[in-house]
Structures are given as structure tokens and as C-alpha cells.
Amino acid sequence: MTSAKETHKTVECPTCKKQAIWGPENPWRPFCSERCKLIDLGEWFEERHRIPDRSPPEDQE
Numbered sequence: 555m556t557s558a559k560e561t562h563k564t565v566e567c568p569t570c571k572k573q574a575i576w577g578p579e580n581p582w583r584p585f586c587s588e589r590c591k592l593i594d595l596g597e598w599f600e601e602r603h604r605i606p607d608r609s610p611p612e613d614q615e
């Protein structure tokens with residue numbers, strides 16, 4: 555009888571460097587959590603869509 559018990563494969567979370575489970579129970583892989591995934595996505599999003607600092611002109615004549 556074969557055991558269905560599998561050892562969890564883990565990967566290093568790119569955001570926080572913790573061990574993240576690589577498996578169906580972790581929909582956010584290779585991240586350890588949704589938060590880490592969002593942080594990472596937010597970083598590349600900012601990188602690609604860098605919003606120029608357009609502060610309104612102070613001295614209007």
C-alpha cells in the first residue's frame with residue numbers, strides 16, 4: 555500500500571525570503587502569501603508605469 559503522504563516542496567518566497575509551499579494548497583506560489591504576491595506585483599507595476607511627479611504649479615500668476 556502506497557502512502558499518499560507527500561513531502562511539501564518549498565520554494566523561497568521572492569518577497570520575504572521565507573519558505574513558501576509549492577503546491578495546490580498555495581495559490582500564491584512562488585510567494586508564501588497573497589500579500590507577498592501583491593507586494594511583488596505592485597513593484598513591477600510601479601516600475602512599468604512610473605507616474606511622473608507632476609505637482610501643481612505653486613505660483614500662478
Ligand SMILES: [Zn+2]
Binds near residue numbers: 586
Ligand atoms: Zn513571502
